[in-house]
Amino acid sequence: MTSMFTIRAERIFDGQELIPAQAVAIEDGRIAAILREAPENALDLGDVTLLPGLIDTHVHLAFDAGPDPIGSLDQDGLYDRMRDAALQHLAAGVTTVRDLGDRDYLAVKLSAELTDGPTILSAGPPITTPRGHCWFLGGEASGVEGVRQAVRERAARGATAIKMMITGGEMTAGSHSHLCQYSEAEVRAAADEAHAHGLPITGHAHAGAGIALAIAADFDSIEHCTFITETGIDPDLTLMTAMATRGIYASLTAGVLPGFTPPPAIAQRLAKLFEATRLMHATGVPIVAGSDAGIGPTKPHGILPWAGPNLVDWTGMTPVEALRSLTSLAARSCQIDDQKGKLAPTYDADLLAVPGNPLTDITTLTRPTAIFRKGRRIQPAA
Ligand SMILES: [Zn+2]
Structure with missing residues (x-):
């Protein structure tokens, strides 16, 4: 059984820079694709920035x-x-x-x-x-x-x-x-x-x-x-x-x-x-x-x-x-850069969503609104 879903975010930081994309497609715990446009059924996280865990x-x-x-x-x-x-x-x-x-x-x-x-x-x-x-x-x-x-x-x-x-x-x-x-x-x-x-x-x-x-x-x-x-x-x-x-x-x-x-x-x-x-x-x-x-x-x-x-x-x-x-x-x-630290196809779907834009306010990192580990959603600490 495969599980596939797509997450939409206002901004996406791929581990290197903000990229012109709107959504990340996840399949069986890994990133399947980075999409410029989010499909209608995407899980919309709103005004957040999505980045690697x-x-x-x-x-x-x-x-x-x-x-x-x-x-x-x-x-x-x-x-x-x-x-x-x-x-x-x-x-x-x-x-x-x-x-x-x-x-x-x-x-x-x-x-x-x-x-x-x-x-x-x-x-x-x-x-x-x-x-x-x-x-x-x-x-x-x-x-x-x-x-x-x-x-x-x-x-x-x-x-x-x-x-x-x-x-x-x-x-x-x-x-x-x-x-x-x-x-x-x-x-x-x-x-x-x-x-x-x-x-x-x-x-x-x-x-x-x-x-x-x-x-x-x-x-x-x-x-x-x-x-x-x-x-x-x-x-x-x-x-x-x-x-x-x-x-x-x-x-x-x-x-x-x-x-x-x-x-x-x-x-x-x-x-x-x-x-x-x-x-x-x-x-x-x-x-x-x-x-x-x-x-x-x-x-x-x-x-x-x-x-x-x-x-x-x-x-x-x-x-x-x-x-x-x-x-x-x-x-x-840590020599795990073939699986972690990047939002790109085949990488583990370890993701973090933070409110607004961390490039203008780095402290937003401390207030995550959504966390995914190998595609599974985790409840952020209050
Ligand atoms: Zn120590």
């Missing part, structure tokens, strides 16, 4: 977005909470999430079992040094052979990305953002092994030295990419130019509510941090957004739409560039 390049379904996300890992019902978290993303119009740190490969399992949620890409437990950043997720590995083995295990378990903690992070006691955890040889071994398995690899890196290691090892993307030092931020134009030239994505930790107050360590560095993000964009670094949803109360699951206005404010992007970042560019960075 958003893609969050960095979430943690296992973290509960509460005051003690690490402690909550050990409480009963983790898998059920992860399912709820995934559904919250979908209800916000985020039709694909990439989980960059679960425990026991639960996000991989959820990806296979959840039929009514978003598409879930998963790295499994992030690869980290013994007692390194996020070691409690279970991904400790060291030495060139140990790191290679860790990548092979993830590939065998069905991970769709590899995540390596190149520098430390503030969430873990004894770990520091401005210091590298791994050697150049270990970082390179991880990248080579990931690529040998056809998997993209992304590096958690705050410090410039860690960003440099990721670039030298040919990582596909860099999470956070803050250029943090012990006392400040040191934007490095040479590294940014290398990222731009080699097409290495910066997955910026965007997605915060208006009026958000960052933690003190970030607050005192904020002006310089925005200088860095503006310079990255001006240098041509491909920028996508990963919300890091789950890591605390300011990071609820489904926060990504706020990355639209954040990218505009933080990097100097135009709204259309921000829309590309959250759709087609994000799909490319």
Whole structure:
């Protein structure tokens, strides 16, 4: 049995630009055609813009977005909470999430079992040094052979990305953002092994030295990419130019509510941090957004739409560039651009309708009026 229907919208953004079309025909969960004129029986969504479902390049379904996300890992019902978290993303119009740190490969399992949620890409437990950043997720590995083995295990378990903690992070006691955890040889071994398995690899890196290691090892993307030092931020134009030239994505930790107050360590560095993000964009670094949803109360699951206005404010992007970042560019960075991030025939019918025109008001992304995932209509969160 086939199911076919057509959606009409005032405007259509195809992942790249507004196109002269009025309707999208959907058949069996995929886009069958983009139509200049809507047929009479089309489902008319009115004065909205239809765009590809958003893609969050960095979430943690296992973290509960509460005051003690690490402690909550050990409480009963983790898998059920992860399912709820995934559904919250979908209800916000985020039709694909990439989980960059679960425990026991639960996000991989959820990806296979959840039929009514978003598409879930998963790295499994992030690869980290013994007692390194996020070691409690279970991904400790060291030495060139140990790191290679860790990548092979993830590939065998069905991970769709590899995540390596190149520098430390503030969430873990004894770990520091401005210091590298791994050697150049270990970082390179991880990248080579990931690529040998056809998997993209992304590096958690705050410090410039860690960003440099990721670039030298040919990582596909860099999470956070803050250029943090012990006392400040040191934007490095040479590294940014290398990222731009080699097409290495910066997955910026965007997605915060208006009026958000960052933690003190970030607050005192904020002006310089925005200088860095503006310079990255001006240098041509491909920028996508990963919300890091789950890591605390300011990071609820489904926060990504706020990355639209954040990218505009933080990097100097135009709204259309921000829309590309959250759709087609994000799909490319996750290597799913043959199915996602674009409204075109054969692509998955993952769609989002927002009121008015997001090219003139990017905040409309946060108020979706209709959501479809593989052609199935989803009720937006109130
Ligand atoms: Zn994270």
